[in-house]
Amino acid sequence: MEAEIFDLVVAGGRLANGAAVDLGIASGTITTIVPAGTLSEEPRVELDGALILPGLIDGHIHLDKTLLGLPWIPHVPGASVRERLQAEKALRRSLPKPMVARARRLVELVVTRGTLALRSHVDIDQEIKLAHLEALLRLREEMKEVIDIQLVAFPQSGVTSVAGAAYLLDAALAAGADLLGGLDPAGIDGDIEGQLDILFRLAAKHGVGLDIHLHDPGELGAYELRRIAERTRASGLGGKVAVSHAFALGAISDAAFGATADALASADVAIMTNGPGAEPRPPVTRLAAAGVTVFAGSDNIRDAWSPYGNGDMLERARHIGYLNGLKTDAELEFALDLVTGNAARVLAFGDCRLVEGGRADLIAVAAANAAEAVAASPPRQVVIKAGRIVARNGQIVTY
Numbered sequence: 101m102e103a104e105i106f107d108l109v110v111a112g113g114r115l116a117n118g119a120a121v122d123l124g125i126a127s128g129t130i131t132t133i134v135p136a137g138t139l140s141e142e143p144r145v146e147l148d149g150a151l152i153l154p155g156l157i158d159g160h161i162h163l164d165k166t167l168l169g170l171p172w173i174p175h176v177p178g179a180s181v182r183e184r185l186q187a188e189k190a191l192r193r194s195l196p197k198p199m200v201a202r203a204r205r206l207v208e209l210v211v212t213r214g215t216l217a218l219r220s221h222v223d224i225d226q227e228i229k230l231a232h233l234e235a236l237l238r239l240r241e242e243m244k245e246v247i248d249i250q251l252v253a254f255p256q257s258g259v260t261s262v263a264g265a266a267y268l269l270d271a272a273l274a275a276g277a278d279l280l281g282g283l284d285p286a287g288i289d290g291d292i293e294g295q296l297d298i299l300f301r302l303a304a305k306h307g308v309g310l311d312i313h314l315h316d317p318g319e320l321g322a323y324e325l326r327r328i329a330e331r332t333r334a335s336g337l338g339g340k341v342a343v344s345h346a347f348a349l350g351a352i353s354d355a356a357f358g359a360t361a362d363a364l365a366s367a368d369v370a371i372m373t374n375g376p377g378a379e380p381r382p383p384v385t386r387l388a389a390a391g392v393t394v395f396a397g398s399d400n401i402r403d404a405w406s407p408y409g410n411g412d413m414l415e416r417a418r419h420i421g422y423l424n425g426l427k428t429d430a431e432l433e434f435a436l437d438l439v440t441g442n443a444a445r446v447l448a449f450g451d452c453r454l455v456e457g458g459r460a461d462l463i464a465v466a467a468a469n470a471a472e473a474v475a476a477s478p479p480r481q482v483v484i485k486a487g488r489i490v491a492r493n494g495q496i497v498t499y
């Protein structure tokens with residue numbers, strides 16, 4: 101057999117089906133999967149029987165909000181989204197510049213935990229305008245060999261209730277934001293159709309998808325979900341629209357849930373959850389059974405909204421599994437899908453299965469299989485992006 105040229109050999113790992121394998125990687129692709137002990141080429145990394153999983157995907161994070169790297173800042177409580185928004189803005193004005201140093205620290209943290217693609221919402225408002233977006237577009241470029249970053253232009257202060265918001269969102273999409281965000285059309289703007297008019301018009305103008313934060317509760321939130329589904333269907337955006345949080349799905353009647361889940365499934369609108377502890381939360385297995393794509397994200401990490409979070413998506417899968425009572429191996433594998441295959445589908449990140457011809461984004465952990473990896477959330481021994489080792493034993497490799 102003619103010797104092949106590999107950029108990296110991942111030796112002696114195990115796939116989720118238990119097979120002990122060597123992987124040969126070239127040009128960012130897994131080109132060869134053979135029984136362990138077959139490949140002798142250098143450079144190589146020895147896994148000593150560790151489990152190989154696809155790189156993890158964080159479907160919802162806020163890179164520009166994190167306070168990582170600063171001394172501990174006590175949380176300022178607020179009774180409503182609006183109150184917490186005011187508290188955040190007051191804090192933001194007092195923080196050392198630049199924001200991007202904290203964002204970089206967070207990206208490096210999540211990479212050490214095996215996240216190799218993420219979707220970050222980025223605040224766009226009258227005070228900062230496009231400054232955060234422009235800084236994160238530069239950071240994305242600098243870190244493109246370590247992680248894929250998708251940026252959502254996020255109107256954290258509102259859309260129709262804020263003068264000039266639509267203009268700024270339009271400019272953000274022209275400047276390179278990948279998607280358009282939204283926020284509680286009823287709760288923040290008091291104008292469901294008004295906000296959705298602007299979001300869907302701008303999405304069509306720029307040919308982008310939508311990812312809308314929706315905290316509005318109960319029947320009101322469910323009604324908004326059905327309106328988003330209806331507009332998605334009408335505008336042909338199926339598969340490109342997600343709703344984040346959708347607390348309403350956890351606090352409505354069975355009949356309303358059924359109608360809303362059916363509307364989301366038939367319009368191909370995905371639902372993101374971070375597994376909130378003190379709010380109603382979308383029942384992930386019921387949604388999946390209804391045909392809705394469900395994926396997961398960290399949301400806030402050590403910022404004005406939450407003191408919690410560490411960007412570890414295996415822990416996030418475990419957390420969501422715990423909250424939803426997922427215990428069988430099949431259920432734990434479903435939890436892993438929330439941060440791998442399902443998230444890849446929503447982010448249009450392609451196939452993330454570990455197969456010959458597949459992308460060489462992978463992690464290695466000490467676990468027998470995917471179910472144990474979720475249940476135990478073991479440390480990431482090696483993190484490989486496009487065939488390059490980018491983190492080892494919790495430390496980022498220089499990029």
Ligand SMILES: [Zn+2]
Pocket residue numbers: 160161162221313344399400
């Ligand atoms: Zn969020």
